[in-house]
Amino acid sequence: MTVATPLAPGITFTRISTDHAKVRALVGAFWFVPVAVLLIIAAVAWSSLLWLIISLAAVLVLILTVTAVKVRAVYYTGYHETDEELLVCRGIMFRRLDVVPYGRMQEVKVEDGPLLRGYGLASITMETASATADAKIPGVPRAEADRLRRRLTELGTTKMEGL
Structure with missing residues (x-):
């Protein structure tokens, strides 16, 4: 290639190697887990389900966007x-x-x-x-x-x- x-x-x-795209995708997925746990703890502390849903969605979109760009960059390296x-x-x-x-x-x-x-x-x-x-x-x-x-x-x- x-x-x-x-x-x-x-x-x-x-x-x-295009396998490096898989590595970058996994790293992006790993970032979501600790951030999601922190957001769940904050939502439980403030008793706000709506805040949890909105913030989890925002974080998920942000992490997916950054990960997608990093994965795509593999094909230009x-x-x-x-x-x-x-x-x-x-x-x-x-x-x-x-x-x-x-x-x-x-x-x-x-x-x-x-x-x-x-x-x-x-x-x-x-x-x-x-x-x-x-x-x-x-x-x-x-x-x-x-x-x-x-x-x-x-x-x-x-x-x-x-x-």
Whole structure:
């Protein structure tokens, strides 16, 4: 699967795993539970069923909207490897293109949590010599994350020697 962005015309980005959309949806659902419990406690304390129904509906709509946007954003997130740098694009309405030169890369981290592990995914975080050039690629299949880590580390070391 690929992603195209007007920020880099003519470049085709490798899209992150669509399973990451499921992870984001689950995270959104988890947010609703504690908020709903707090609203129920407040409604019982104030003895107001109408207040409970209205506030639960408002919170549900808000969480569903935010979750839907985050889930949809997965389809607009991708990365592209060139000879000199890694390009990471993301965003639906507010688009962003991160360019990470291999020679400036200082650390490449592969991270996962219980939800990502459950779907066989990981996130890759690249730290560079410049604090503004750091980038993150979420929701990459674990095998691809390990391959990217090895490749980026190797290219970072090779390109840094030339500086």
